[in-house]
Amino acid sequence: MRVVTWNVNSLHARLGRVREWLEANGPDVMLLQETKLRDEAFPSEVFTALGYESAHAGQGQWNGVAVLSRVGLTGVTRGLSDGEARLVGATCGGLRVYSCYVPNGRALDDPHYAYKLRWLDELRGLLAGRDGALPVVVAGDFNVAPADRDVWDPAALEGMTHVSHPERAALEGIVATGLVDVVRALHPDEPCFTWWDYRGGAFHRGWGMRIDLVYVDAALAPRVRAAYVDRDARKGVKPSDHAPVVVDLDP
DNA sequence: ATGTCCCAACTTTTGGGA
Numbered sequence: 001m002r003v004v005t006w007n008v009n010s011l012h013a014r015l016g017r018v019r020e021w022l023e024a025n026g027p028d029v030m031l032l033q034e035t036k037l038r039d040e041a042f043p044s045e046v047f048t049a050l051g052y053e054s055a056h057a058g059q060g061q062w063n064g065v066a067v068l069s070r071v072g073l074t075g076v077t078r079g080l081s082d083g084e085a086r087l088v089g090a091t092c093g094g095l096r097v098y099s100c101y102v103p104n105g106r107a108l109d110d111p112h113y114a115y116k117l118r119w120l121d122e123l124r125g126l127l128a129g130r131d132g133a134l135p136v137v138v139a140g141d142f143n144v145a146p147a148d149r150d151v152w153d154p155a156a157l158e159g160m161t162h163v164s165h166p167e168r169a170a171l172e173g174i175v176a177t178g179l180v181d182v183v184r185a186l187h188p189d190e191p192c193f194t195w196w197d198y199r200g201g202a203f204h205r206g207w208g209m210r211i212d213l214v215y216v217d218a219a220l221a222p223r224v225r226a227a228y229v230d231r232d233a234r235k236g237v238k239p240s241d242h243a244p245v246v247v248d249l250d251p
Numbered sequence: 252a253t254g255t256c257c258c259a260a261c262t263t264t265t266g267g268g269a
Contacts, residue, residue, distance in 0.1 A: 009256075009257070009269085010256085010258075012257090012258095013256085013257065013258090034257095034269090036257075060258095060259095061257095061258055061259060061267095061268095062258085062268075062269095104268080104269060106268085106269090143269095153252090156252070197252080197253070197255080198253095198255035198269090199252080199253045199254065199255045199256090200252050200253045200254055200255085201252095201253095201254065202252075202253080202255095205252085207252065207253095238256090240256095241255085241256075241269080
């Protein structure tokens with residue numbers, strides 16, 4: 001079973017790339033972030049034609065998350081207490097999956113940073129309270145690089161968001177509910193960046209960060225066969241600034 | 252590090268967000 005997360009930075013702008021990617025890679029479950037669509041504008045018929053059921057939590061201009069599945073899709077839940085469209089959960093193929101778009105934070109002294117930490121703590125609480133009936137997969141754009149090896153130059157980012165101790169501690173709290181950062185577990189020595197700024201030729205200079213993460217239930221860890229970033233999807237015409245992260249599980 | 256992209260709208264250019 002193949003589970004993928006991808007921040008598409010507008011599903012309207014990216015629909016052609018997403019459709020191509022689905023056809024070429026055949027994920028069973030696809031978690032999308034930053035659809036930037038109202039629910040009425042979500043192109044579910046495009047995904048239906050490709051064999052996917054879908055659930056979308058949209059709000060329009062900003063945010064928006066979705067789950068696509070060709071292995072069943074039930075039990076949809078949307079959002080946290082903030083009312084923004086940053087979380088959607090569903091049961092697909094015997095897994096409880098969540099597509100997450102964590103607030104950016106903007107800067108350490110910005111109110112949005114405190115909101116980001118509150119949001120991560122609320123997600124931790126939700127995961128800590130899970131009943132364990134189904135193994136969970138929590139994936140998406142966390143807007144946090146878990147460790148220094150997850151950024152191209154830690155010195156250049158000092159004092160900025162995405163790398164601060166409280167943000168990293170918040171991720172550790174989520175892991176402590178019984179999850180595994182599966183890409184890092186399988187590739188301890190590679191950067192595995194998932195995002196490169198559009199500006200400044202960042203992609204070609206290697207100025208990236210690993211901020212799109214797939215956390216799987218510790219109970220699922222023995223079933224993980226592969227976990228990798230599809231860096232090629234960051235290339236070409238009108239790419240997202242994020243690359244998809246792919247995880248293959250034994251059935 | 253900032254040479255871009257995407258969206259909305261008091262829309263054909265600007266400002267906000269990432």
